[in-house]
Amino acid sequence: MSDHFKERSTRDYHQKQLFSKEELEQRESLCTYEDPPFCNAACPLKLDVKAMLLAVSEGDFGKARSLLEYITPFPEILSYGCDAPCRSRCRRRELEESVNIPAVERAVMYHSDVPKAKGLLKFRKKQKIGVFGTELFTLAFAADMASKKYPVTFYTEAHDETDLLKRCSDLPEEVLKRQLPKLKQSELKICFDSDPASALAEAGGFDILCGASSLKTEETDPVTLCDSAQRIFPAGEKQYGAVLQALFDARRAAVSAERIIQHLDPRNSRPPEGETESDLFTNLNYIPIEEAVAENGIYSREECIREASRCIQCECAECFRGCSYLRAFKRCPRILTREIYNNTGIIMGDHMMNKALNSCALCGQCTVTCPNGYDMAEICRMARENMVETQKMSLAVHEFALLDMLFSNQEGFLAGKQPGYEKCRYVYFPGCQADAIAPDTVYRTYEDLMKRQEGGVALMLGCCSVIARWAGRKELYEEQIAFLKDQMHELGDPVIISGCPTCSKTLQEHFPEVIGLWDVLAEKGLPEGHAVLQKEVIIHDACGARNDEKTQNAVRDIVRQLGGDIKETEYSGNRTSCCGYGGLVSYVNREAADDMAQECLKTDSEASYVTYCMACRDRLRRQGADAVHYSELVYGTGADDMPDLSAKRRNRLKLKQTLLKEIWKEEIMEEKVPFTCEISDEVKQKMEDRMILESDLLQTIAAYRKDRRAVLNEADHTLTAMHRIGNVSFWVRFLEQDDHYTILSAYSHRMQVRVR
Amino acid sequence: MANEKTYYTLEADSHLKCAHCGIPLVKGNAVFEYLDNAFPVELPVCPQCGFVYVPEELAMGRVLSVEKVLEDK
Numbered sequence: 001m002s003d004h005f006k007e008r009s010t011r012d013y014h015q016k017q018l019f020s021k022e023e024l025e026q027r028e029s030l031c032t033y034e035d036p037p038f039c040n041a042a043c044p045l046k047l048d049v050k051a052m053l054l055a056v057s058e059g060d061f062g063k064a065r066s067l068l069e070y071i072t073p074f075p076e077i078l079s080y081g082c083d084a085p086c087r088s089r090c091r092r093r094e095l096e097e098s099v100n101i102p103a104v105e106r107a108v109m110y111h112s113d114v115p116k117a118k119g120l121l122k123f124r125k126k127q128k129i130g131v132f133g134t135e136l137f138t139l140a141f142a143a144d145m146a147s148k149k150y151p152v153t154f155y156t157e158a159h160d161e162t163d164l165l166k167r168c169s170d171l172p173e174e175v176l177k178r179q180l181p182k183l184k185q186s187e188l189k190i191c192f193d194s195d196p197a198s199a200l201a202e203a204g205g206f207d208i209l210c211g212a213s214s215l216k217t218e219e220t221d222p223v224t225l226c227d228s229a230q231r232i233f234p235a236g237e238k239q240y241g242a243v244l245q246a247l248f249d250a251r252r253a254a255v256s257a258e259r260i261i262q263h264l265d266p267r268n269s270r271p272p273e274g275e276t277e278s279d280l281f282t283n284l285n286y287i288p289i290e291e292a293v294a295e296n297g298i299y300s301r302e303e304c305i306r307e308a309s310r311c312i313q314c315e316c317a318e319c320f321r322g323c324s325y326l327r328a329f330k331r332c333p334r335i336l337t338r339e340i341y342n343n344t345g346i347i348m349g350d351h352m353m354n355k356a357l358n359s360c361a362l363c364g365q366c367t368v369t370c371p372n373g374y375d376m377a378e379i380c381r382m383a384r385e386n387m388v389e390t391q392k393m394s395l396a397v398h399e400f401a402l403l404d405m406l407f408s409n410q411e412g413f414l415a416g417k418q419p420g421y422e423k424c425r426y427v428y429f430p431g432c433q434a435d436a437i438a439p440d441t442v443y444r445t446y447e448d449l450m451k452r453q454e455g456g457v458a459l460m461l462g463c464c465s466v467i468a469r470w471a472g473r474k475e476l477y478e479e480q481i482a483f484l485k486d487q488m489h490e491l492g493d494p495v496i497i498s499g500c501p502t503c504s505k506t507l508q509e510h511f512p513e514v515i516g517l518w519d520v521l522a523e524k525g526l527p528e529g530h531a532v533l534q535k536e537v538i539i540h541d542a543c544g545a546r547n548d549e550k551t552q553n554a555v556r557d558i559v560r561q562l563g564g565d566i567k568e569t570e571y572s573g574n575r576t577s578c579c580g581y582g583g584l585v586s587y588v589n590r591e592a593a594d595d596m597a598q599e600c601l602k603t604d605s606e607a608s609y610v611t612y613c614m615a616c617r618d619r620l621r622r623q624g625a626d627a628v629h630y631s632e633l634v635y636g637t638g639a640d641d642m643p644d645l646s647a648k649r650r651n652r653l654k655l656k657q658t659l660l661k662e663i664w665k666e667e668i669m670e671e672k673v674p675f676t677c678e679i680s681d682e683v684k685q686k687m688e689d690r691m692i693l694e695s696d697l698l699q700t701i702a703a704y705r706k707d708r709r710a711v712l713n714e715a716d717h718t719l720t721a722m723h724r725i726g727n728v729s730f731w732v733r734f735l736e737q738d739d740h741y742t743i744l745s746a747y748s749h750r751m752q753v754r755v756r
Numbered sequence: 757m758a759n760e761k762t763y764y765t766l767e768a769d770s771h772l773k774c775a776h777c778g779i780p781l782v783k784g785n786a787v788f789e790y791l792d793n794a795f796p797v798e799l800p801v802c803p804q805c806g807f808v809y810v811p812e813e814l815a816m817g818r819v820l821s822v823e824k825v826l827e828d829k
Contacts, residue, residue: 009792010829351828394791394827690816708776711800711809715771720809731815749815750823751790753799755806 004402004476007395007727007750014390018344018383024337027379030372031334035280037314039086039101044240044248044274045071045078049086049101056104056308061112061301068105069115072247073143073186076179077136079105080171081243085275091282091314097292099310107304114181122149127261130203132196133212134158136168136243137234140250141210145257146188153206154190155199164190169243208232208257223273224256224266225249232256239274248274281316281371319366319374322577324595325585326366326376329356333366333374340383344392351392357383358397359589361596362470363543363578380583384472395727396750398471400691401587403726404649408432408463409480412652415487416664418456423492425455428517429507431500432463433581433614434631436648439655442499444635445517446659448527449497453520458491459663460484461656464503470584481510499631501544501551501613502582518554518612521634526561531633533564535608540600540620540627541576542613549573555612555630562633564610569603576600581615587691597623618642644684646694675739677701683743692730692746699723700732701741718744729753763788764818765798772809774802781809788819791826 019027035041039049048067055063068075082102090098129152131142142154158164161183165176191199200211210232220227225235234249252273256266293299293307319333320326329336336356343353360380367375387393412435417424428449430442442461449457465480488494488511496514498504508514539559545551552573556566571577577600580586580593597619601609609627611617620627622642632638643651660666677698679687687697704710704721711720720733729752733745765783772781784801786808787794800809810819 007791010826011792349829350825354828396823396827709805709807710775711781711807712773712775713769713771714773715769719775721775722807722810729810731810731812733812745812747812747815749810749819751788751819753786753788753808753810755801755808756785756787756796 004473005395005399005726008391008393012391013347014392015345015347016386016390018341018386024341027374028334028337030370030374031332031337032279032281032372033316033332033334035278035316036276037280038089038091038278038282039314041276041278042085042089043071044085044244045251047071047086050311050313052108053099053101053104053308053311054313056108057305057311059301059305061108061304062115064104064108065112066115068108072251073140073147073182074136074179074247075105076109076175076182077169077171077243078247079109080175081169081241083241083244085240085244090311091284092287092310092312094284095287096289100292100295100307103295103299104304104308107299107301109178110298111301111304114185125150125261127151127207128153128205129208129210129257130200130206131155131210132200132203133215134164134167134196135212135214135234136246137249137253138210138212139164139168140247141232141253141257142188143183143186144250144254145208146186148254148258149187152188154188155194155196156190156192157194157196159192161190164192171243207261210253210257221267223252223270224259225253226256226260226266230260230266280314281318282312282314283316283318284312287312316371318369318371319376322365322369322571322575322599324577324599325360325592328592328595329359331356333370333376336376337379340379344383344386344390346392351387354387354393354397355589357387358583359585359592360583361543361578361580361585361593362583363576364546365543365575365577368546368574377583381470381472384470385474386472388472388474393472397588398467398473398584399727401467401584402471402473402476404645405432405463405465405467405480407649408435408461408652409465409483412461412649412656413487414459414461414656414659415491416659417458417491418450419663419665421456421458423456424458424494426453426497427458427460427488427491427494428497429460429462429464429499429503430517431498431503431614432652433618434499434629435461435652435655437614437618437643437651438629438632438637439651439658441629441631441635441637442655443658444637445499445631446663448635449520452524452527453497457497458494459659460487460491461652461659462487464498464500464506466502466506467584469506470582485510499614501542501548503544504551505544505548516551516554517631518551518558522554522557526558526634529636530562531636533559533562533633535563535565536567537564537608537610538567538569538604539572540579540609540611540616541573542611542616543576543578543582544613546574546576551612555610558630558634559610562630567607571600571603579611579613579616579619581613581619586619593619594623601625644688645691646684646687649693649695673698673702675701675705675741677734677741677743679743683745687746690747692748696725696728696730696748697732697743697746699725700730700746701734704732724752761796763795763797764814766800766811766814768800768809772800774805774807776807777802777804779804781807784808788822790823791829793826795822 037050052064052067084102087098129145131154134156142152146152213234216233232253259266290310293303340357357380362377364377468477499517580596586593617629657668700723703723722731730748735742768781768783781800786799
């Protein structure tokens with residue numbers, strides 16, 4: 001066995017960065033899944049509007065209220081006085097009227113109770129805060145600092161709390177009345193009927209001084225709101241209406257105050273403040289129109305819930321919608337990329353993301369569905385390559401598929417010129433899955449091509465090597481491509497007629513001219529004896545033909561000629577989902593691969609599907625779909641229905657032998673097995689699940705017949721023999737009757753066992 | 757080796773015999789090796805030829821799960 005199949009050592013580590021930090025950030029920046037919704041981004045107070053509306057739509061007014069209480073000490077005043085920049089950026093506005101967020105806020109405050117719990121236990125602070133002057137800014141700042149457990153003294157000309165609120169806001173009295181209990185509850189020490197100006201002038205013993213705009217003597221810093229003596233005053237420049245501006249300034253002032261208390265420069269390490277931009281993509285295509293609820297007085301609870309339910313809960317889930325893989329791993333591409341990047345960097349320890357990076361079908365759908373073209377497939381492929389190179393990727397993950405590829409290019413390989421031609425203009429390359437699943441169709445196709453395609457058509461049965469690329473085995477891939485190049489050269493470097501879109505895509509990178517079988521059939525027309533469809537069909541596009549409209553259209557032409565009435569779906573063409581064969585998922589994570597096949601059928605599981613990749617045909621059929629490969633219809637042939645792994649190999653060998661015998665008239669010396677094996681369907685299924693081939697079983701029995709090394713159970717007369725092939729120990733339990741073996745079970749392990 | 761930890765012990769069933777040597781298997785010292793890691797175990801072994809028997813339940817159970825853990829190392 002070559003070096004490619006030598007097991008690695010977990011004690012031997014190499015390191016290679018997957019990509020630079022800059023490239024990582026550049027790739028990650030394309031994913032806007034975590035960008036804030038537009039309403040949240042617009043709010044200078046950083047209200048989580050989306051969460052608030054969701055809570056209301058679920059009838060949880062208490063939660064909605066707590067979100068409002070979190071951003072300001074006076075949510076009642078805010079809900080009436082806010083100029084609501086969130087509303088102007090609400091995406092529903094592009095369809096009809098935006099969600100009436102302030103009206104919902106008003107109703108939330110009206111219909112919910114004042115929270116009884118005081119929240120988290122906070123330690124009382126020692127630093128004293130002095131606040132001077134009567135306006136909403138000073139009142140909000142004072143209340144904010146008091147809620148943070150600072151001892152705050154507030155100097156005001158007002159006579160009592162009601163008067164104070166009236167002086168701070170010109171909102172209707174009944175609104176202010178509702179805000180009154182909150183003010184009374186606060187731990188503010190209010191000095192009524194005082195003269196704030198003289199109090200500020202004489203102030204002593206305070207760590208922080210904050211005053212109303214009328215007491216400001218010099219221009220303050222536009223960000224920190226501090227003057228040269230680090231006294232805090234409202235901003236000079238106003239961006240919003242009076243209420244929002246005052247509450248926003250109070251929030252910023254509180255940040256500055258805490259920085260100063262901690263002896264830090266108030267300009268440094270401030271959280272993002274004010275309105276921010278968002279690149280979040282929101283798909284408005286599937287949003288039903290819902291008329292706004294008119295606000296007559298205050299919304300009733302029901303009206304409020306109805307209006308809040310109009311929120312479309314902006315999120316970019318374009319990639320998730322079509323990809324069961326991303327949904328299964330519950331991570332947006334940005335997070336997934338970061339975790340995969342970290343996974344490749346782990347020197348010692350568990351690589352927790354191996355399963356994730358090996359479960360991507362590498363189909364490229366996300367690049368099409370993502371508004372920014374995020375290429376998750378390339379990241380997963382690169383990560384596999386990186387981990388193979390640094391010997392962190394276990395051979396066990398992809399070995400079966402790689403050996404299958406080698407089987408196609410060795411034992412199952414065939415290259416021959418059309419009889420009677422010294423040089424062929426073309427070579428037909430059906431692809432390993434067509435050879436394995438529909439050998440009769442491949443045979444008929446080749447016969448037809450020899451007959452109808454001028455210039456001679458050679459044949460090559462083999463694998464295009466994409467399996468090595470999917471497995472991240474770069475060197476093996478290059479070796480296999482070199483092998484194919486040599487073989488093509490021996491045939492006189494003909495034009496390749498590929499039977500599989502993935503083979504086409506792969507071979508196009510290495511050979512000057514590759515066309516599809518569909519191109520030839522679309523040009524030549526259908527042969528005699530083709531099937532007639534006369535029904536509605538969905539074409540399941542192959543991921544290998546993504547962004548290859550020429551191929552997609554050629555297949556559609558053929559299907560129409562067959563009489564098919566093509567129904568296009570949301571995931572037709574370039575947006576197609578992978579059947580689960582791509583990226584070797586079906587070998588690594590069967591559950592994920594089955595989910596992918598189901599995903600392909602989600603539009604209509606009862607529909608008739610036509611595929612143009614044999615792997616798609618096989619995988620969709622295994623999910624119970626009525627799926628057929630277009631070439632089966634073209635040649636009126638069938639395919640082996642859901643062949644197991646052993647049958648796929650057998651089919652390839654049989655096809656090769658039949659072709660050699662019937663087309664090239666070669667005598668085939670069939671190797672006679674000197675014994676017979678009886679394998680029940682139950683055991684066959686077990687072997688399929690455990691990826692044990694019939695050939696592994698036969699070799700184990702043959703080895704036993706040679707040296708009789710096995711365990712005999714005298715109780716039931718069964719024998720259990722072991723034989724190591726490559727990196728795997730195969731065990732077969734059987735009953736022996738002369739040269740006949742009844743197989744009872746088969747199992748395997750990769751660990752080696754010996755006596756010590 | 758005497759003080760080495762044994763990760764797994766399986767008694768030799770009295771019905772089990774080595775088909776090659778024709779003698780009963782006994783509980784013996786064996787070792788599982790994978791990716792440069794070794795796990796001493798006690799399994800049914802032929803005292804003459806050293807054939808180590810790995811029953812199906814062990815192979816598809818403990819052995820498989822340890823393999824998977826090591827493969828992600």
